[in-house]
Amino acid sequence: xxxxxxxxxxxxxxxxxxxxxxxxxxxxxxxxxxxxxxxxxxxxxxxxxxxxxxxxxxxxxxxxxxxxxxxxxxxxxxxxxxxxxxxxxxxxxxxxxxxxxxxxxxxxxxxxxxxxxxxxxxxxxxxxxxxxxxxxxxxxxxxxxxxxxxxxxxxxxxxxxxxxxxxxxxxxxxxxxxxxxxxxxxxxxxxxxxxxxxxxxxxxxxxxxxxxxxxxxxxxxxxxxxxxxxxxxxxxxxxxxxxxxxxxxxxxxxxxxxxxxxxxxxxxxxxxxxxxxxxxxxxxxxxxxxxxxxxxxxxxxxxxxxxxxxxxxxxxxxxxxxxxxxxxxxxxxxxxxx
Amino acid sequence: xxxxxxxxxxxxxxxxxxxxxxxxxxxxxxxxxxxxxxxxxxxxxxxxxxxxxxxxxxxxxxxxxxxxxxxxxxxxxxxxxxxxxxxxxxxxxxxxxxxxxxxxxxxxxxxxxxxxxxxxxxxxxxxxxxxxxxxxxxxxxxxxxxxxxxxxxxxxxxxxxxxxxxxxxxxxxxxxxxxxxxxxxxxxxxxxxxxxxxxxxxxxxxxxxxxxxxxxxxxxxxxxxxxxxxxxxxxxxxxxxxxxxxxxxxxxxxxxxxxxxxxxxxxxxxxxxxxxxxxxxxxxxxxxxxxxxxxxxxxxxxxxxxxxxxxxxxxxxxxxxxxxxxxxxxxxxxxxxx
Numbered sequence: 177x178x179x180x181x182x183x184x185x186x187x188x189x190x191x192x193x194x195x196x197x198x199x200x201x202x203x204x205x206x207x208x209x210x211x212x213x214x215x216x217x218x219x220x221x222x223x224x225x226x227x228x229x230x231x232x233x234x235x236x237x238x239x240x241x242x243x244x245x246x247x248x249x250x251x252x253x254x255x256x257x258x259x260x261x262x263x264x265x266x267x268x269x270x271x272x273x274x275x276x277x278x279x280x281x282x283x284x285x286x287x288x289x290x291x292x293x294x295x296x297x298x299x300x301x302x303x304x305x306x307x308x309x310x311x312x313x314x315x316x317x318x319x320x321x322x323x324x325x326x327x328x329x330x331x332x333x334x335x336x337x338x339x340x341x342x343x344x345x346x347x348x349x350x351x352x353x354x355x356x357x358x359x360x361x362x363x364x365x366x367x368x369x370x371x372x373x374x375x376x377x378x379x380x381x382x383x384x385x386x387x388x389x390x391x392x393x394x395x396x397x398x399x400x401x402x403x404x405x406x407x408x409x410x411x412x413x414x415x416x417x418x419x420x421x422x423x424x425x426x427x428x429x430x431x432x433x434x435x436x437x438x439x440x441x442x443x444x445x446x447x448x449x450x451x452x453x454x455x456x457x458x459x460x461x462x463x464x465x466x467x468x469x470x471x472x473x474x475x476x477x478x479x480x481x482x483x484x485x486x487x488x489x490x491x492x493x494x495x496x497x498x499x500x501x502x503x504x505x506x507x508x509x510x511x512x513x514x
Numbered sequence: 515x516x517x518x519x520x521x522x523x524x525x526x527x528x529x530x531x532x533x534x535x536x537x538x539x540x541x542x543x544x545x546x547x548x549x550x551x552x553x554x555x556x557x558x559x560x561x562x563x564x565x566x567x568x569x570x571x572x573x574x575x576x577x578x579x580x581x582x583x584x585x586x587x588x589x590x591x592x593x594x595x596x597x598x599x600x601x602x603x604x605x606x607x608x609x610x611x612x613x614x615x616x617x618x619x620x621x622x623x624x625x626x627x628x629x630x631x632x633x634x635x636x637x638x639x640x641x642x643x644x645x646x647x648x649x650x651x652x653x654x655x656x657x658x659x660x661x662x663x664x665x666x667x668x669x670x671x672x673x674x675x676x677x678x679x680x681x682x683x684x685x686x687x688x689x690x691x692x693x694x695x696x697x698x699x700x701x702x703x704x705x706x707x708x709x710x711x712x713x714x715x716x717x718x719x720x721x722x723x724x725x726x727x728x729x730x731x732x733x734x735x736x737x738x739x740x741x742x743x744x745x746x747x748x749x750x751x752x753x754x755x756x757x758x759x760x761x762x763x764x765x766x767x768x769x770x771x772x773x774x775x776x777x778x779x780x781x782x783x784x785x786x787x788x789x790x791x792x793x794x795x796x797x798x799x800x801x802x803x804x805x806x807x808x809x810x811x812x813x814x815x816x817x818x819x820x821x822x823x824x825x826x827x828x829x830x831x832x833x834x835x836x837x838x839x840x841x842x843x844x845x846x847x848x849x850x851x852x
Binding site: 270273275278404405416431436439441442448450453454457 | 795
């Protein structure tokens with residue numbers, strides 16, 4: 177089969193690899209219908225995460241079940257499924273508490289930009305749609321696999337709800353879908369940090385009520401100005417740098433909640449400042465599985481259209497161009513079709 | 515009047531100062547019935563917090579209302595009151611949300627180890643007892659002013675509740691009262707980190723079910739061993755050092771809650787580790803005012819006896835010895851009687 181491999185900084189190749197086979201009785205093999213490039217893939221692409229040796233890429237996927245291990249329950253060959261970027265048994269204590277991304281049996285999915293992908297813990301990871309979805313829903317369903325689920329988790333972690341003012345740091349796909357999640361969860365006011373006109377437009381389409389172009393201390397001052405000097409009730413952090421984390425912390429009012437989902441790179445949170453802030457913090461790899469049934473339903477009912485974050489669609493063979501376009505910020509997010 | 519002043523490292527003196535007078539119509543003057551030395555006072559005493567010039571000490575107090583400003587409501591001269599170490603209007607948006615320690619009109623109390631103390635924001639800060647308390651209840655009521663309120667906040671921030679396993683880092687008065695709070699809030703199992711036999715005994719009296727003498731990685735391993743490898747649901751941090759913060763973080767299970775109330779000194783929280791942990795964090799100066807009415811009631815009904823943390827009681831004149839005893843860990847906590 178054809179599969180995407182990273183060989184080094186800015187060196188993405190699509191090449192032949194063996195089609196995966198069932199390794200454990202709890203595995204599934206999917207024929208990938210769509211995959212995509214994640215903002216976190218760019219950490220490798222840009223050489224910030226070390227590439228020890230060439231490895232496969234891709235952890236966001238929707239597909240059709242091709243084969244199931246003997247112990248998989250609740251799923252059938254031929255079903256269209258969405259899964260999380262981290263697999264989970266969905267039965268351990270941690271999963272039951274809603275933190276499937278930290279399941280005691282979790283595995284990462286790392287080979288989804290390919291024609292077929294092996295999914296361990298299939299019963300606890302994959303959620304089937306009620307029927308094969310209309311073609312135009314596939315991009316939205318694909319977002320549920322990671323980027324929508326992650327933005328949604330950030331909004332839930334930030335305790336977004338009716339009457340709340342929400343600030344969103346990061347105008348990438350996760351930040352934009354954090355805005356959509358905030359709107360769906362009933363936020364009264366949604367402040368988006370963005371300097372990019374196209375992203376500002378999508379932010380507004382997803383529900384942003386205010387755009388702040390300033391960053392750092394100036395951006396924080398603007399949020400304070402919009403919130404009677406108090407800061408936002410709920411802040412979503414979707415970048416992962418020291419600057420963005422501090423901007424998010426400082427935009428949160430005392431007693432407020434910050435949900436951070438940008439993968440931390442070189443972040444050190446100053447303890448005394450956090451102590452003095454008296455804000456709630458929750459973040460990390462999103463337990464997407466918790467939200468999948470609800471998100472799939474919202475998409476199938478056409479209540480939300482998160483697939484709008486894909487502004488570039490390419491055949492799998494052109495994965496390298498998909499990465500380059502995102503790296504150069506020519507595209508928000510690239511969908512790949514095997 | 516007589517008042518406690520710090521002149522430098524390990525230099526505490528009790529000397530004459532002018533009796534305070536009403537400065538604003540929202541002030542109250544209390545005749546102090548009892549005050550005490552806080553673990554956080556030791557940061558000055560040990561010279562870790564710089565002492566720019568001699569200043570008064572003390573932020574924990576119970577007393578009788580001596581005089582009220584013209585705009586104070588809900589209080590009367592002669593009432594016995596307990597107040598928080600941070601004053602608050604208890605009417606702003608932040609207070610209403612339960613975070614009075616970050617009230618927009620907050621002030622610190624810094625002169626309570628004295629015969630009289632001025633309390634700004636009196637209406638929003640002081641809570642009167644239903645009657646003048648029995649003498650033996652005074653130490654317990656005094657703890658509500660800070661150390662019990664802080665331990666209680668830590669337990670609430672750590673979302674302690676029925677069925678939960680709680681771990682408590684720090685066997686000072688706050689940690690010990692965090693144990694008491696955890697028991698009152700219904701925790702199933704309470705693991706106390708302590709190496710000191712007297713403190714272990716008090717921890718057990720307050721509700722600890724397990725004692726762990728190991729620290730750092732060994733301490734964390736012990737908590738994991740006691741919790742099926744997962745970590746505690748709720749962790750209370752009551753020290754404020756880098757080591758104690760990491761020990762607390764690493765003792766918390768994924769999806770669990772950590773309440774940290776030790777005043778951070780030199781702490782840097784590693785962002786990627788926090789991200790990977792997927793734990794809830796909330797800490798800072800405790801909004802004691804939120805809990806005061808409930809805590810006072812529990813004490814007046816003799817349901818709890820937090821005053822047990824005072825193992826040394828001295829006349830105000832001997833404040834210096836009170837500090838020395840705590841510094842040298844000869845005493846857990848010193849009560850001072852003007």
